[in-house]
Amino acid sequence: MKTFALVDCNNFYASCERVFDPSLKKRAIVILSNNDGCIVARSNEAKALGIPMGVPFFEQVAVIKKYNVAVFSSNYQLYGDMSQRVMDSLRLYTPDMEVYSIDEAFLRLDHLQPRNLYEYCKTIRAKVLQWTGIPVSIGIGPSKVLAKIANNIAKKQTGVFDLRSQQTQDEILKTLNVNKIWGIAGRWSERLRRMGIHKASELRDASPTIIRKHLSVVGERILRELKGQSCINLEEIQPRKSIMSSKSFGNLLTKKAPIEEALANYAARACEKLRKQNSRAQAVHVFVQTNGFRETDKQYNNGLTCTLTTPTSDTRLIIGAAKFCLSKIYKQGYRYKKTGIMLTGLIPASLEQKQLFVDFTHCPGDHLMDVVDRINKNHGPDTLFFGAQGVTREWKMRCGSRSPRYTTQWNELLTVS
DNA sequence: TCTGGGGTCCTAGGACCC
DNA sequence: TCTGGGGTCCTAGGACCC
Numbered sequence: 001m002k003t004f005a006l007v008d009c010n011n012f013y014a015s016c017e018r019v020f021d022p023s024l025k026k027r028a029i030v031i032l033s034n035n036d037g038c039i040v041a042r043s044n045e046a047k048a049l050g051i052p053m054g055v056p057f058f059e060q061v062a063v064i065k066k067y068n069v070a071v072f073s074s075n076y077q078l079y080g081d082m083s084q085r086v087m088d089s090l091r092l093y094t095p096d097m098e099v100y101s102i103d104e105a106f107l108r109l110d111h112l113q114p115r116n117l118y119e120y121c122k123t124i125r126a127k128v129l130q131w132t133g134i135p136v137s138i139g140i141g142p143s144k145v146l147a148k149i150a151n152n153i154a155k156k157q158t159g160v161f162d163l164r165s166q167q168t169q170d171e172i173l174k175t176l177n178v179n180k181i182w183g184i185a186g187r188w189s190e191r192l193r194r195m196g197i198h199k200a201s202e203l204r205d206a207s208p209t210i211i212r213k214h215l216s217v218v219g220e221r222i223l224r225e226l227k228g229q230s231c232i233n234l235e236e237i238q239p240r241k242s243i244m245s246s247k248s249f250g251n252l253l254t255k256k257a258p259i260e261e262a263l264a265n266y267a268a269r270a271c272e273k274l275r276k277q278n279s280r281a282q283a284v285h286v287f288v289q290t291n292g293f294r295e296t297d298k299q300y301n302n303g304l305t306c307t308l309t310t311p312t313s314d315t316r317l318i319i320g321a322a323k324f325c326l327s328k329i330y331k332q333g334y335r336y337k338k339t340g341i342m343l344t345g346l347i348p349a350s351l352e353q354k355q356l357f358v359d360f361t362h363c364p365g366d367h368l369m370d371v372v373d374r375i376n377k378n379h380g381p382d383t384l385f386f387g388a389q390g391v392t393r394e395w396k397m398r399c400g401s402r403s404p405r406y407t408t409q410w411n412e413l414l415t416v417s
Numbered sequence: 418t419c420t421g422g423g424g425t426c427c428t429a430g431g432a433c434c435c
Numbered sequence: 436t437c438t439g440g441g442g443t444c445c446t447a448g449g450a451c452c453c
Contacts, residue, residue, distance in 0.1 A: 033421035040421070040453095056420040074421090101424095101453045185451060216427055218451080244423060293420055340422090398419095 002230045003114075003140065003164070005107040005121060006147040007090055007128075009083075010135045010155065012103035013041035016082045017072055019133035020406045020414055028069040032057055035248045035397040036073055073402040077381075081407045085132045093124050098234040106144060106234055114164070121160045140164060144232045145225035148182040149173075149200070166228075173201040173226065183222045188215055200226060239277040239346065245270040246340020249395040252291060253336045258395045259288065260326055263339050264388035267322045270343050271315040272376075275369055280311035280352050282345030284318060286325035291337035302329040305344070311352050314365040315372070318343070319388050380409060 009015060013031040018024045028045035032038065038054055049067055051060055057071075064071060083102045091097055096108035112120055121138040128136050139150025141163040149172065150163035163169060179189035181200055191214055197203050203211070204226035212220040221231050245266035253259050263286065274281055287303030304325045312318065322341050375384050382389075404412035 035419095035421065037419080037421050054421085058419040061419090104453080183451065187450065216450085218427065240424075242424075246422070248421070291420085338421095397421095 001110075001142050001164075001228075003109045003112070003117065003142065004144050004147040004230070004234075005109050006100075006139045006141075006144070006151045007105050007107060007124070007136050008139075008151050008155070009086060009103035010137055011041060011043050012083075012134070013072075013074065013079055014043040014046075015134050016075075016079050017070075017403055018043075019082070020403070024070055028067060029072065030057075030060070030064065030069055031072045031074055032401075033074060034399075035250065036400055037248065040074065071401050073399040075402050075405060077405045077408045078403065082132065082134060086128055086134050086136070089128045089131050090124065093120075096234055099237070106147065108234055109140070118160060118162055125159050135159075137161075142228040143225040143230040145182050145222055146228060149176065149180075152180070169228065170201070173204060174199060176200040178203050181222060181226070183218065188219065191215070239279055239348070240273075241346060242342055242344045243270050243273045243281075243346065244340060244342045245273075246287075246338060246342075247397050248338045249336070250398050251395070253395055254332075254334065256326070256330050256332075258390075259330065259336055259339050260323055261388065261390035261393065262395045263322050263326055263341060264319045264386065264390070265393070266339070266341050267319045268315050268386060268389055270341050271313055271318050271369075272373065274313045274343055274346070275373060277346075278349050279346040280313050280349050281308065281318065281343035282311045282347065283307045283343070284321040284325060285342040285344060286322050286329065287340055287342075288326070288329055288336055289338045290334050294335075297335055298333070300331060300334045302331075304329050307345075310355055310358070311345070311347055312365070313349070314369060315386060316365070319386060323388070 014029040017029060017031070026045065028049055029043040030039045030046050030051060031041040033040045036057060038056055039051060039060060040054065042051055042053065046069055049063060049069070051063060051069070063069070079102060087099050087105060090105055090107065094107045094109060098106045100106055109117060109120070117140060121140060125136055125138055128134060137151055137154040138160045139147045139152070139154045140161065141147035141150045146163050146169065150161045153163070153172065154161035163172065176199060178184050178192050178197060178200055179186070181203070184192070192198070192203065195214065197206060203223055206223060208220050208223055211223050224231050247266065249262065283305055285303060285305040287301070289301045290297055290299050292299060306321055306325050308317070308321060326339070372384050376382065404414070406412060406414050
């Protein structure tokens with residue numbers, strides 16, 4: 001039998017903030033999305049106050065003020081670096097690991113004696129806390145879906161929960177609603193409800209053929225995983241198939257120039273990610289959007305894909321292509337909320353197909369980009385940037401209450417007095 | 418006034434091939 | 436009157452995840 005453990009950081013972003021500011025220990029904390037728009041993470045205390053996930057920040061201002069909730073803009077440099085530390089710690093305990101998201105990892109622990117497993121996970125938990133300051137919960141199961149369910153129970157109990165025995169599975173799945181299962185959300189649970197399936201155990205015991213007919217092969221896999229038949233394996237780290245960068249503006253924009261400037265910044269960011277995974281893009285997709293929430297505003301959403309003559313990861317070429325796309329879709333007379341770029345048709349740099357009639361021998365692009373990346377890595381983002389990215393950047397998103405980037409910026413290190 | 422930003426996979430249908 | 440049987444590739448849309 002396979003053994004999966006899902007390690008999930010508790011209230012990850014809130015926990016990151018607490019590592020560097022112990023005065024937040026017992027306090028309710030919320031973390032906001034980009035542009036300080038929505039609430040995307042909450043400490044347990046904030047959850048207990050009834051502050052929901054994913055709702056607009058402004059709707060919660062009253063309760064936040066009333067209970068003196070600590071509010072943070074998102075600080076992805078900090079969270080990304082802390083995530084790296086947690087993952088590095090976990091990797092010491094098993095060679096078979098899949099980093100599933102910024103705050104979760106699946107481990108394969110088949111090599112351990114089954115009866116030692118629980119204690120082993122307790123140790124992992126204690127060590128991650130000691131080394132990084134981040135509390136985690138660990139769920140154990142014979143499949144990923146069951147490990148996920150075990151993890152949810154671990155969170156509410158003592159931090160580690162073992163869901164390998166048939167008897168425990170029977171008990172737990174009988175009371176678990178289908179919409180709590182990993183991979184089943186609103187639409188599908190509604191569809192299942194109409195089929196008379198409400199509980200996880202009912203889905204597990206349903207006919208695979210019928211489930212496949214209604215929820216495709218994806219649904220059938222979940223059913224089998226609930227039975228303990230593992231069919232979703234650990235995945236190797238794959239290069240991304242598409243890379244996106246987009247953000248809302250701090251204020252609505254009407255003129256083309258600032259939109260173009262913002263777009264150049266997102267393009268530069270996307271290219272950085274592209275080079276980091278050593279890929280080239282064959283196509284560039286650019287889109288613009290007005291604010292759909294403002295019902296009285298004239299709405300306009302459009303996008304355009306253009307194919308590149310040669311696959312590239314050269315920021316200068318991608319910015320050029322992005323500007324071209326924007327020039328085709330930008331229309332005067334609208335108040336724009338957001339623009340973005342998506343790089344698609346990604347291929348490994350080693351497979352790049354050059355053009356027959358273009359001489360590439362004196363093309364300094366790769367070396368130049370390499371220098372830019374290294375300088376920005378060592379001296380901080382935007383130490384070197386492209387003219388098209390602008391200097392004042394008045395379109396920049398709101399980010400009023402970001403904590404210091406304690407672990408990645410020399411001038412923002414924690415001060416101890 | 419204020420409403421996030423990334424990703425993945427699957428299926429159906431159309432266009433095309435021989 | 437009567438009009439085949441396989442394929443592939445691409446795209447859009449829908450579902451899900453964090």
